[in-house]
Amino acid sequence: MNKKAQSDISHEFIIWIPRIIVLVLAAGFVIFLVNIPITKNFEIDKLQQDILRQRFVYNENCLAYKDENNVYPGIIDKLKFNQLNLDNCFKANDRVGVNLNLITNDVKTINLNKNVAEKLNFCFDTKHFACTNYTYYILFKDDKSLERGLLNIAMVKLK
Amino acid sequence: MHKKGDSPLETQLIWAFYIILAIVAYFIISDITSERSFFEDFIVRETGLSIDALHNSPGKTNVYYSNLQDINVKIKENFIEVSSLTKNIPKIYSFTRDKTLTELDYNFNIINNSTLKISKEKNIYLELKNE
Numbered sequence: 001m002n003k004k005a006q007s008d009i010s011h012e013f014i015i016w017i018p019r020i021i022v023l024v025l026a027a028g029f030v031i032f033l034v035n036i037p038i039t040k041n042f043e044i045d046k047l048q049q050d051i052l053r054q055r056f057v058y059n060e061n062c063l064a065y066k067d068e069n070n071v072y073p074g075i076i077d078k079l080k081f082n083q084l085n086l087d088n089c090f091k092a093n094d095r096v097g098v099n100l101n102l103i104t105n106d107v108k109t110i111n112l113n114k115n116v117a118e119k120l121n122f123c124f125d126t127k128h129f130a131c132t133n134y135t136y137y138i139l140f141k142d143d144k145s146l147e148r149g150l151l152n153i154a155m156v157k158l159k
Numbered sequence: 160m161h162k163k164g165d166s167p168l169e170t171q172l173i174w175a176f177y178i179i180l181a182i183v184a185y186f187i188i189s190d191i192t193s194e195r196s197f198f199e200d201f202i203v204r205e206t207g208l209s210i211d212a213l214h215n216s217p218g219k220t221n222v223y224y225s226n227l228q229d230i231n232v233k234i235k236e237n238f239i240e241v242s243s244l245t246k247n248i249p250k251i252y253s254f255t256r257d258k259t260l261t262e263l264d265y266n267f268n269i270i271n272n273s274t275l276k277i278s279k280e281k282n283i284y285l286e287l288k289n290e
Contacts, residue, residue, distance in 0.1 A: 027184070034188055044204055051211045052255055058215040061259045071217035091256040093237060 045130035049155045055090060056100065056153060057136055062089040063151075065141045076102070076140040076151060083110055095158040103150040104140060120156050130157045195243060199230065199250045203241040206232070206277065207252030210239065213279040214257050224275040225290070232275065234265045234285065244268065 058073040060066040062085070065075040080086075081102050090098065090112055097116025102108045111117040123131035133154040140149045190196055202224070209222045233240040233249070237256040240249035256262070261282040267275070269287065276286040 023180075030184065030188065042200060042204060044208065048208060048211065051208060051215065055211075055215045055255070055257075058217055059257065060217060061257055064217065073217055088258040091237065091258050093253040093255075095253075096255070 045157055045159070046132060049130065049132040049157065052090075052092070052096070053132065053134060053153050053155060056086075057138070057151070059089060062086065074136075074138060075146070076138050076149070078102070078104075078140050078142050081108060081110065086110055086112055097156050099154040099156075101150075101152040101154075102140070103152065104142075104147065116156055116158060117154075119158075120154055123156060128159050130159055131155065190246070190248075199241050199243060202227070202230070203239060203250040203252045206241070206275070207239045207254045209277055210234075210254045210263075210283060213277060213283055214255070214260075216279045219278070219280050221276060221278040224277075225272075227269045227273050227275055228271060230269050232265070232267045232269065234263045236262065244270070 056062045057076070058064055058071075060071045063076045063080050065072045065077040081100075086100070092098075092113060094113065095116065096113060097119065098112040099117045099120055100110045100112070119129065120131065123129050131154070133152070136151045136153070138149055138151045139146050206224065213220055213222065229244050231240075231242050231244055231249075233242075237254050239252050239254060242249035263283060263285070265285045267285070267287045269275070272290050274288045274290060276288060278284050278286070
């Protein structure tokens with residue numbers, strides 16, 4: 001290849017650089033405009049977390065107390081408050097983490113999907129994290145007695 | 160008249176490229192903003208949230224979605240995918256599994272007006288009924 005041909009190619013390349021930049025900017029602007037209404041219409045993170053949170057209290061496989069015949073939503077079986085049981089009943093994807101605190105005479109804490117659950121301190125960043133925090137006033141079954149307590153469920157989801 | 164150094168062929172190629180790009184952009188945008196795409200996005204989240212909610216139910220519960228047509232609904236592990244029968248770009252929702260229940264594995268091609276039934280008894284089941 002001679003020197004003139006090489007010069008032509010580099011000249012062509014330089015001409016195309018601003019064209020490509022303008023093209024990318026224009027495409028990005030159009031995608032941004034299109035995405036604004038779509039993203040706003042389908043903001044379901046809070047609703048999803050409200051639904052998921054209730055699983056711990058209402059589902060017999062999670063924490064709800066069950067005798068021979070009936071499930072009692074709102075009554076917590078203290079024996080079910082362990083890592084293995086909660087990992088089984090709440091198998092979320094890698095973007096959801098949960099921090100549960102059962103507050104009775106003492107405080108028991110369990111983290112589900114620990115890597116994400118530990119990011120609760122970053123919840124101020126609403127652009128990247130969707131978080132909810134709710135405390136249930138519950139009754140819990142301990143041996144044969146029924147006692148009062150609190151169940152705090154903090155949930156974090158990476159957007 | 161063309162600029163110095165630009166051959167007519169080159170100019171034509173650039174314009175052809177721009178036109179093709181505009182056509183592709185038009186189809187992408189019309190697909191994203193179409194009612195159909197909106198519906199698929201809605202139905203995947205709606206059914207996904209229903210499955211999440213049914214996990215909470217301590218008793219027997221049924222949820223029905225009627226008048227569904229021309230979509231493919233696929234559920235595997237903890238993912239639900241809804242796509243049009245003609246275009247294969249699925250909308251995806253990830254629900255939260257209860258590992259003590261049987262794993263969901265369904266693939267429905269919904270052609271005519273049909274009803275999708277999601278029910279919870281001991282496990283969660285899906286069933287497609289033609290109307």
